[in-house]
Amino acid sequence: MLPKNTRRSLPMSLLRGREAVMSRFRPMLARHNVSEQQWRVLRVLAEAGPLDASDVCERASILAPSLTRIIKTLVERQFITVGKFKDDGRRVQLSIAPPGSALIEELQPERQAIYDEIEARFGPERIEQLLDLLEALIHSQNGLGEPASAEDADA
Amino acid sequence: MLPKNTRRSLPMSLLRGREAVMSRFRPMLARHNVSEQQWRVLRVLAEAGPLDASDVCERASILAPSLTRIIKTLVERQFITVGKFKDDGRRVQLSIAPPGSALIEELQPERQAIYDEIEARFGPERIEQLLDLLEALIHSQNGLGEPASAEDADA
């Protein structure tokens, strides 16, 4: 059956849930003039080393046109560097630069504190349950509506 | 402990989860030239009758500046009507108009089908679990970081 009201629907609840969590982190990011998405790009590059733009898009859940803009501002602020691959002139290699790493390290304690408070209020077990459910949800809906890539077939 | 990697974190998982669900509805909305947010406003007004702008913002999880723009386009397309309250010259009353109701009714079967497929893939029980967890998450984080309104005190 359809969700009767607007409040108990998957899209709305996921939106509100995300907002509830992000509202904790937003002030920290704002103080350092970094957007949510810029921060995700920095973290991905810090975690997974140099990557091409497509990989960053997928890992940070950012669309390519957005990433193009983000790259521009992060390079201007010297948080990342860009280079081209020798064997493929189309691809761009993104790497985190020292100021970028420094920012991540600087914010680490505050991130920790915020995450701890969220966990304390919601409960560590429920966080795990929620993450498991979300992962299952994502996988359950994978590769529908899209032209279906090769991997999804019956491998 | 902090989420080690970018994938298993609450903000990212909530974002991906929402995207997994919304990607099913987006083609339907696109075919009718209605944005996600415009659609939420229409549904809220259809469900809860005439409301002022603040109520719509809260129910549809849309910020006031966005709603101002959305109102403009929905009025132009005659999906809603606006009026002022007699007893309070600041407030705006929003009502759904016949073309708006018609659109909602027209899309109802397709919405149903999409929701059914999501449910079939993910499982009805897990949807309920997820909605319960999200509700708990939202309530657990309520009224933090904000100046703390009167109601939140110790009522």
Next chain:
DNA sequence: ATAAAATATTTAACGTGTTAACTAGATGCT
């Protein structure tokens, strides 16, 4: 080798998210 198809990224255009500042109308205080 060359044209066609595929891939990686960018650009464009429009709508929304987000914060801050602004306007207008309502409330409260003296």
Next chain:
DNA sequence: AGCATCTAGTTAACACGTTAAATATTTTAT
């Protein structure tokens, strides 16, 4: 009444989401 304060909504400015189209490069097929 008159002034400060609060509240509802709008405007402004900038960044991102989203789709479609464009560009450049690589791969595939002939």
